[in-house]
Amino acid sequence: MLTVPQTAISSDVRQAIVRYLLDNVDNPCISIAEAVHVMREMFPLCELTEWQLGDLIARAAIDAAFAVEFDAGAS
Template structure:
């Protein structure tokens, strides 16, 4: 994966995560697994691992004041 594609993908993924958080703002916590599934639906060819997605999700959710449910499967 090239740097340009990586940066673009990361930006789009982050926007998707933020949109998910905004759409579910009434919930005080966010499930890492649910957001991973939402990102994978939007970007089925996303090359980020679940671990990397989980990191993006946790950082965005914590920054936005959500409690985070670390429920993702870890290999």
């Protein structure tokens, strides 16, 4: 399984993912595609691929006990 190198992920991106989850705590399910879109708007120069960013979001959401909609390829 591919993993994201820890050094390639800024703490700002990690904090933004956590903030996004906190802002959506009342939603029963987190959309990976929507969350990736929001992160891209916040960090347009982020060097992570869509897959890497989606993976980070999914892992954080699962760790926080969110249901996850794996729709990363959908637009």
